Amino acid sequence: MSLYVIAKIDEEEYAINIEKVQTIEKVMPITRVPQTESHVKGVINLRGEIIPVISLRAKLGLPEKEYDEDTRIVVLKAYDMLVGMIVDNANEVVDIAEEDIDNLVFNEASDEFGKFVSKVGKIKDKVFLILDLKKLLDVRV
Amino acid sequence: MENNQYIDIFIEESQEHIENLNSNLLLLENDPENRQVIDEIFRSAHTLKGMAATMGFENMNKLAHKMEDVLQEVKNGQLHISHAIMDILFKCVDTLSEMLDSISQTGEDNVPIDELIFLLSGVSSKSGNKENIVQKENNASGSDTLLNVYEEDIIREAAKDNYKAYKITVHIDKGCVMKSARAFIIFNSLDEIGDIINSSPSVEDIEDEKFEDSFTVHIITKEDKESIEKRLLSIAEVNNVEVELINIDLNKEGERFVKEVSSSQSQSFENIKKSQSNNKTSKSVRVDIDRLDNLMNLVSELIIIKTRLEGLEADNKNSETVSAIEYLERITTNLHDAVMKVRMVPVERVFNRFPRMVRDLSYELGKKIVLNMYGQDTEVDRTVIDEIGDPLVHLIRNSIDHGIEIPQERLQKGKPEQGTINLRAYHEGNNVIIEVSDDGRGIDIEKVKAKAVEKGIYTAEQVNDLSKDKILDLLFRPGFSTTDKVTDISGRGVGLDVVKNKIESLNGSIEILSEINKGTKFIIKLPLTLAIIQALLVKVGDEKFAIPLNSISEIVHKKEEEIHNVQGKEVVLFRGKVIPIIRLNEVLETKKISNNGNLVCVIIKKGENLACCTVDELIGQQEIVIKPLGKYLSNVKVIAGATILGDGQVALIVDANNLF
Numbered sequence: 001m002s003l004y005v006i007a008k009i010d011e012e013e014y015a016i017n018i019e020k021v022q023t024i025e026k027v028m029p030i031t032r033v034p035q036t037e038s039h040v041k042g043v044i045n046l047r048g049e050i051i052p053v054i055s056l057r058a059k060l061g062l063p064e065k066e067y068d069e070d071t072r073i074v075v076l077k078a079y080d081m082l083v084g085m086i087v088d089n090a091n092e093v094v095d096i097a098e099e100d101i102d103n104l105v106f107n108e109a110s111d112e113f114g115k116f117v118s119k120v121g122k123i124k125d126k127v128f129l130i131l132d133l134k135k136l137l138d139v140r141v
Numbered sequence: 142m143e144n145n146q147y148i149d150i151f152i153e154e155s156q157e158h159i160e161n162l163n164s165n166l167l168l169l170e171n172d173p174e175n176r177q178v179i180d181e182i183f184r185s186a187h188t189l190k191g192m193a194a195t196m197g198f199e200n201m202n203k204l205a206h207k208m209e210d211v212l213q214e215v216k217n218g219q220l221h222i223s224h225a226i227m228d229i230l231f232k233c234v235d236t237l238s239e240m241l242d243s244i245s246q247t248g249e250d251n252v253p254i255d256e257l258i259f260l261l262s263g264v265s266s267k268s269g270n271k272e273n274i275v276q277k278e279n280n281a282s283g284s285d286t287l288l289n290v291y292e293e294d295i296i297r298e299a300a301k302d303n304y305k306a307y308k309i310t311v312h313i314d315k316g317c318v319m320k321s322a323r324a325f326i327i328f329n330s331l332d333e334i335g336d337i338i339n340s341s342p343s344v345e346d347i348e349d350e351k352f353e354d355s356f357t358v359h360i361i362t363k364e365d366k367e368s369i370e371k372r373l374l375s376i377a378e379v380n381n382v383e384v385e386l387i388n389i390d391l392n393k394e395g396e397r398f399v400k401e402v403s404s405s406q407s408q409s410f411e412n413i414k415k416s417q418s419n420n421k422t423s424k425s426v427r428v429d430i431d432r433l434d435n436l437m438n439l440v441s442e443l444i445i446i447k448t449r450l451e452g453l454e455a456d457n458k459n460s461e462t463v464s465a466i467e468y469l470e471r472i473t474t475n476l477h478d479a480v481m482k483v484r485m486v487p488v489e490r491v492f493n494r495f496p497r498m499v500r501d502l503s504y505e506l507g508k509k510i511v512l513n514m515y516g517q518d519t520e521v522d523r524t525v526i527d528e529i530g531d532p533l534v535h536l537i538r539n540s541i542d543h544g545i546e547i548p549q550e551r552l553q554k555g556k557p558e559q560g561t562i563n564l565r566a567y568h569e570g571n572n573v574i575i576e577v578s579d580d581g582r583g584i585d586i587e588k589v590k591a592k593a594v595e596k597g598i599y600t601a602e603q604v605n606d607l608s609k610d611k612i613l614d615l616l617f618r619p620g621f622s623t624t625d626k627v628t629d630i631s632g633r634g635v636g637l638d639v640v641k642n643k644i645e646s647l648n649g650s651i652e653i654l655s656e657i658n659k660g661t662k663f664i665i666k667l668p669l670t671l672a673i674i675q676a677l678l679v680k681v682g683d684e685k686f687a688i689p690l691n692s693i694s695e696i697v698h699k700k701e702e703e704i705h706n707v708q709g710k711e712v713v714l715f716r717g718k719v720i721p722i723i724r725l726n727e728v729l730e731t732k733k734i735s736n737n738g739n740l741v742c743v744i745i746k747k748g749e750n751l752a753c754c755t756v757d758e759l760i761g762q763q764e765i766v767i768k769p770l771g772k773y774l775s776n777v778k779v780i781a782g783a784t785i786l787g788d789g790q791v792a793l794i795v796d797a798n799n800l801f
Binding site: 045048052082 | 779
């Protein structure tokens with residue numbers, strides 16, 4: 001059994017292993033960083049630490065949406081870095097059993113979100129896309 | 142008491158001793174008759190031996206012990222310093238240092254030493270005179286010590302079985318860091334030969350290091366005085382042992398005073414000089430680097446808050462508040478200075494490996510070179526120190542290999558046979574300057590020119606119009622080397638461009654001065670620290686950015702019509718020079734704000750080169766704390782980092798070195 005934070009983009013639910021999540025924050029002022037790709041929104045001051053922030057929407061190739069009360073920055077802690085990820089909503093944690101997690105084979109060329117999802121988890125009849133942080137954060141190892 | 146709690150101290154302390162050995166051996170090589178240096182070397186080897194034995198590192202112990210034997214003979218004048226002996230001793234030091242590396246990584250000192258032991262035995266004259274201990278008579282001390290009745294009874298009882306009671310006062314070296322560990326060893330050693338009745342201070346206090354540098358124990362044993370002395374003195378860092386026989390009047394039971402007869406004989410094992418030269422260590426405290434970094438972070442936070450308060454101050458007319466804030470400001474500035482000083486380390490840390498390097502390389506190349514070092518006590522922030530070692534090694538290797546000529550060539554040129562390399566460090570304003578200069582053959586400008594043409598960087602005509610500085614600057618280009626032969630020592634494909642890159646990444650600069658047949662000088666300029674800098678805050682578009690003050694030359698106003706277009710590039714005339722215009726709003730991708738034709742220009746410098754950066758508004762100068770953008774954004778070239786402003790906003794720091 002492992003716990004997963006559920007992050008929403010529109011109605012799609014993405015799961016992130018809770019061990020990779022440092023904290024979840026409300027939207028705060030973001031300082032834009034020049035000469036970066038469009039999914040990089042800038043940096044934030046998280047209690048004295050400078051953390052880059054990316055948009056999951058932009059990563060998935062979806063149009064941006066105005067930030068609102070529900071918008072969250074999920075601060076990921078993976079591969080020796082802290083990176084904030086903006087999602088529409090993140091207020092749920094689920095418990096997915098190991099045997100309910102399956103590998104997925106996507107056609108990377110055609111499916112935009114397939115680039116960042118390599119597993120799915122099931123709870124009863126609900127399906128969650130488990131984010132592959134290595135791909136999401138462009139870690140080349 | 143567990144050994145591993147001492148291992149860090151052991152490693153650090155041993156490193157110091159190995160460094161000492163290295164530098165003193167170099168001194169000895171030039172001055173083989175210097176008694177003081179021999180003593181110093183002997184002492185380092187002796188201490189290393191003792192420490193290694195304490196920690197149970199047998200190989201290290203054995204090697205240091207053998208070294209000590211050889212040094213003892215040198216000390217006694219039975220053996221004379223020769224090149225061969227020096228070489229062996231240097232090898233020993235290298236091996237010791239290898240062992241230490243291995244200990245710090247694996248916890249074992251598994252480095253083969255048989256060959257060295259054999260070599261050391263070879264040079265040793267084996268005179269069999271192993272009387273290491275210099276005996277010295279001391280005044281008899283007639284002090285009476287209080288033993289309680291119970292303890293007296295024990296002594297009396299023991300005396301009936303032919304046990305003798307002794308009062309032993311052990312003096313540990315003042316510089317000893319692991320005092321309690323040392324005491325533990327001493328106690329163990331005494332336990333083997335008899336029973337300890339009491340100790341003052343108490344065993345608990347000794348374990349907690351609650352004692353100066355000596356302690357007294359009472360012991361009953363069958364051993365005689367001499368063997369006790371010998372046993373204790375064989376333990377490292379034991380300076381002095383006083384052993385007194387206690388005579389208890391067997392008839393006068395119950396009397397509380399015990400008279401101590403027997404003159405105390407004290408043996409001063411090591412030079413008196415030691416206590417003087419070691420004062421420095423006993424006054425310092427070792428602090429873990431992480432703790433320092435943490436302290437630095439806290440001070441950084443304090444500076445952020447201070448800046449924020451200063452911002453609020455402007456709206457506050459209450460004079461009480463104003464003066465309190467001013468006071469706070471003064472204190473934070475002082476605190477910052479104090480913390481910075483703690484983080485400062487002398488450049489000696491980097492410099493002290495060079496004498497050895499110069500020695501080895503000059504032997505290898507058959508050159509005669511003397512290295513002079515000045516300003517080793519110049520202090521630089523630790524973050525800078527860690528980074529400048531490699532560039533300096535490179536420059537010195539260059540000087541040895543390409544700069545200094547072989548002795549015959551020097552004589553032919555009418556220069557002294559021995560070449561000189563000077564390494565100099567000093568402070569200049571908020572920077573530290575390090576110069577590496579040699580009196581070698583210098584850089585052949587014509588050769589550099591020819592190479593530039595050959596490489597197609599310039600045409601033959603262009604090259605003749607270039608200033609000397611510009612031509613020397615070519616040497617910093619990647620893949621630009623003027624040597625015809627590639628040697629083992631330098632010229633392995635990595636060149637001065639690597640040195641330059643490294644130094645620029647530290648926000649520093651490097652320049653070359655050279656005159657043919659007179660020599661070459663490299664001048665490196667580095668900031669004192671990398672963590673907190675003075676910066677100019679500016680507005681570009683509606684965003685705030687910080688430009689490090691040390692890369693700003695000045696600020697001027699220009700009109701739009703003063704900008705000219707040359708070959709598709711915007712330039713402006715500044716003090717008779719044509720310099721490029723960098724429109725920061727374009728580079729930083731901000732909103733364009735109409736300026737009515739008036740431009741605020743920040744003139745930034747990179748070495749000799751200037752450029753004119755246009756900004757929209759000047760905010761002011763401020764002390765800022767540099768924070769990295771993080772690994773994820775490490776490829777953003779124009780931004781050197783970020784800082785948190787007083788109001789919690791993040792401002793990006795413009796990397797002037799990468800703007801043009």
